[in-house]
Amino acid sequence: MFASRQQLNERQTEAASFGDGPLRVLAGPGTGKTTTLSARVEFLLERGVAPDRILLLTFTRRSAREIIGRVRALRRDEQVQMVSGGTFHSVAHHTLRRHHSAVGLPEGFGVLDQVDSADLLDLVRSDLGILSGKRRLPKKSTLAALYSRTVNTGVPLKDVMSDMTPWCVEHCDDIASLFRAFIVRKQLLGLLDFDDLLLFWRIAVQHEVLGERLGAAFDHVLVDEFQDVNLLQLDILRALRQRDPRLTLVGDDAQAIYGFRGASPRYLLDAEQYFDGLTTITLNANYRSSTPILDVANALAADAPEGFCAVLREHVPTAGAVPPALIHCVDERQQSAVVADRVLELYEQGIALQRQAVLFRAAHHSADLEIELARRHIPYIKYGGLRYLEAAHVKDLLSAFRLVDNPRDEMAWFRLFQLMPGVGPAKARRAIDALRDSDGMLPLSMEEISRRWAHVSDVLPSETGEMARGLIESLGSTSDEPLVVHADRLRHAIAPLIIAAYDDSIPRLEDLGALVLACSDATRLSDVAAAQALDPPASTGNLAGPPMVDEDWLVLSTVHSAKGLEFDAVHVIHAADGNFPSDMSLATPEGLEEERRLFYVAVTRARRDLAIYVPLRYHHHRVRDEHSWAQPSRFLSESVRSTLLEVVAAGEASAGDADSPPIVIDSFGAVSNQISQLW
DNA sequence: TAATGGGGGTTTTTT
DNA sequence: ACCCCCATTA
Numbered sequence: 241m242f243a244s245r246q247q248l249n250e251r252q253t254e255a256a257s258f259g260d261g262p263l264r265v266l267a268g269p270g271t272g273k274t275t276t277l278s279a280r281v282e283f284l285l286e287r288g289v290a291p292d293r294i295l296l297l298t299f300t301r302r303s304a305r306e307i308i309g310r311v312r313a314l315r316r317d318e319q320v321q322m323v324s325g326g327t328f329h330s331v332a333h334h335t336l337r338r339h340h341s342a343v344g345l346p347e348g349f350g351v352l353d354q355v356d357s358a359d360l361l362d363l364v365r366s367d368l369g370i371l372s373g374k375r376r377l378p379k380k381s382t383l384a385a386l387y388s389r390t391v392n393t394g395v396p397l398k399d400v401m402s403d404m405t406p407w408c409v410e411h412c413d414d415i416a417s418l419f420r421a422f423i424v425r426k427q428l429l430g431l432l433d434f435d436d437l438l439l440f441w442r443i444a445v446q447h448e449v450l451g452e453r454l455g456a457a458f459d460h461v462l463v464d465e466f467q468d469v470n471l472l473q474l475d476i477l478r479a480l481r482q483r484d485p486r487l488t489l490v491g492d493d494a495q496a497i498y499g500f501r502g503a504s505p506r507y508l509l510d511a512e513q514y515f516d517g518l519t520t521i522t523l524n525a526n527y528r529s530s531t532p533i534l535d536v537a538n539a540l541a542a543d544a545p546e547g548f549c550a551v552l553r554e555h556v557p558t559a560g561a562v563p564p565a566l567i568h569c570v571d572e573r574q575q576s577a578v579v580a581d582r583v584l585e586l587y588e589q590g591i592a593l594q595r596q597a598v599l600f601r602a603a604h605h606s607a608d609l610e611i612e613l614a615r616r617h618i619p620y621i622k623y624g625g626l627r628y629l630e631a632a633h634v635k636d637l638l639s640a641f642r643l644v645d646n647p648r649d650e651m652a653w654f655r656l657f658q659l660m661p662g663v664g665p666a667k668a669r670r671a672i673d674a675l676r677d678s679d680g681m682l683p684l685s686m687e688e689i690s691r692r693w694a695h696v697s698d699v700l701p702s703e704t705g706e707m708a709r710g711l712i713e714s715l716g717s718t719s720d721e722p723l724v725v726h727a728d729r730l731r732h733a734i735a736p737l738i739i740a741a742y743d744d745s746i747p748r749l750e751d752l753g754a755l756v757l758a759c760s761d762a763t764r765l766s767d768v769a770a771a772q773a774l775d776p777p778a779s780t781g782n783l784a785g786p787p788m789v790d791e792d793w794l795v796l797s798t799v800h801s802a803k804g805l806e807f808d809a810v811h812v813i814h815a816a817d818g819n820f821p822s823d824m825s826l827a828t829p830e831g832l833e834e835e836r837r838l839f840y841v842a843v844t845r846a847r848r849d850l851a852i853y854v855p856l857r858y859h860h861h862r863v864r865d866e867h868s869w870a871q872p873s874r875f876l877s878e879s880v881r882s883t884l885l886e887v888v889a890a891g892e893a894s895a896g897d898a899d900s901p902p903i904v905i906d907s908f909g910a911v912s913n914q915i916s917q918l919w
Numbered sequence: 920t921a922a923t924g925g926g927g928g929t930t931t932t933t934t
Numbered sequence: 935a936c937c938c939c940c941a942t943t944a
Contacts, residue, residue, distance in 0.1 A: 624932080929935100
């Protein structure tokens with residue numbers, strides 16, 4: 241009998257204590273999916289399975305943190321700390337680091353994030369001299385998306401292109417040769433991009449000897465949010481479980497929202513085709529949302545042409561439930577004001593800011609609201625959108641980290657050279673060429689780089705000489721020097737370059753100090769760089785807002801980043817057609833259905849309070865006073881509206897009138913400012 | 920020949 | 935923040 245059994249219902253208990261065969265748990269939102277999964281881990285541990293022989297896989301960093309946190313909370317002993325797990329990409333990364341020589345990777349291989357990988361594609365494109373000058377060329381980010389989609393789905397490039405970029409199918413052959421050269425180049429430079437992590441992991445697990453060892457390393461494999469799996473990831477799982485049926489898949493087809501990266505809910509629904517002897521348990525008793533909120537969710541589900549698998553059934557009786565609201569606003573400014581008002585009203589009713597979330601389709605949808613929140617001194621954290629890692633100076637220092645372990649990393653050299661004053665793409669390229677040997681390869685050791693440095697100095701403008709020499713000296717590691725000390729030497733060497741290159745260098749230099757501290761318990765600097773690429777700090781504070789010392793803050797999040805989470809109160813903003821559903825997704829029926837599921841995910845995050853906001857007028861910022869009228873989201877159908885209390889936000893007055901803010905707002909700001917002085 | 924700065928327009932979602 | 939284009943400067 242395991243500890244948390246009494247908290248589980250019959251079906252959950254059945255799933256948690258299921259035997260050894262492959263198990264599929266179909267579980268709607270709020271039905272205790274994560275609880276059941278962590279209870280299953282606990283059950284396995286109590287049955288004597290060693291924690292490091294349990295592998296827990298997820299698709300997003302946030303759900304990885306959530307589920308691992310839940311499992312750790314179950315038991316405090318240090319054993320549980322050792323349950324293996326993380327996102328597919330991070331587990332791939334760890335596996336490849338450990339078995340790098342078996343798969344022919346250099347020990348200090350680098351990891352390219354999305355932007356790096358697009359930049360490298362662009363570099364290879366100009367080297368090849370193809371795909372330039374012709375009209376209607378794909379942008380580098382489009383090329384990166386095509387490459388990624390192709391390898392993740394296993395669909396031929398030509399078909400991917402006629403689906404995604406029909407307007408440039410004529411360049412298919414050029415793009416194919418670009419991709420081939422891209423693959424060769426990554427190998428020469430000792431670099432893997434996010435897709436390569438999975439591709440190399442698949443190679444490893446499919447190998448007859450290594451694959452068997454990797455599969456035998458785990459007694460049980462559990463996968464959360466399995467509706468987000470793509471073919472490449474499915475292949476990896478099948479290979480991992482080739483000789484062992486102990487696999488648990490948990491998912492909900494109604495929450496499949498990662499079609500754009502090649503995922504398909506078919507793999508969940510047809511799982512019996514891939515895993516012999518599959519048993520299915522369905523959870524549909526909802527423990528999260530109030531009855532009126534479930535009614536909204538079920539009405540949305542009923543509008544889906546093909547229906548959703550698990551229709552939610554109410555379980556917990558909800559007394560005093562609040563009717564979900566559909567709030568029409570004059571425009572975006574008023575929406576921001578009304579959201580802020582409502583957030584504070586709920587706060588006064590005792591719902592802490594952290595238990596409230598504002599959800600939106602696209603990261604930039606919160607821009608206006610963020611201004612309003614800053615004006616009213618309401619602290620918030622935003623998930624999704626701009627990343628700390630994407631800040632240029634962070635990538636500059638990480639490039640240096642990468643070079644320490646892998647001097648062949650041309651991408652990193654290219655970046656650092658261009659940081660020097662008077663050096664652009666052309667001189668950076670010549671500087672790199674000056675480092676090459678006769679085969680065109682870069683040296684493998686930093687000592688050899690130092691020896692050739694004189695040639696580089698000839699290419700660089702003379703005023704960069706000292707900075708450049710300082711940098712190259714800091715790249716060499718001294719034996720028995722702690723990693724943090726080396727990292728700090730690099731920071732020190734790069735600082736003058738940062739000061740020269742950026743106007744606002746002071747806050748940037750502070751960030752770099754934090755990055756150096758992240759090296760404290762690492763074994764290699766390239767590891768730190770890879771870990772930062774795979775798991776950058778999730779949120780960005782607002783520089784203009786209050787300092788982040790407040791104990792409570794409102795959550796702003798894209799719907800994608802909010803999946804798997806729940807909040808007492810949820811505010812869904814910009815529920816206007818074109819924004820939600822996004823008009824970028826309307827080209828295909830599948831795109832629309834994915835948007836519908838996304839909307840379903842948004843409303844099912846709410847426990848007791850739900851509000852959906854529709855601005856009716858959108859101002860075009862380019863031309864003054866120009867505006868257009870928005871249609872409410874098509875997901876707000878007659879039957880969905882019948883589950884919502886329609887409200888028209890009163891007054892034309894938009895939130896810009898700083899002279900008459902409600903009193904409660906000022907007191908909130910004052911209080912929060914006062915406590916922030918206390919530490 | 921290159922680098923840089925200014926200006927104007929855009930921006931789906933994540934590893 | 936990024937992209938693209940254009941004018942100016944070294």
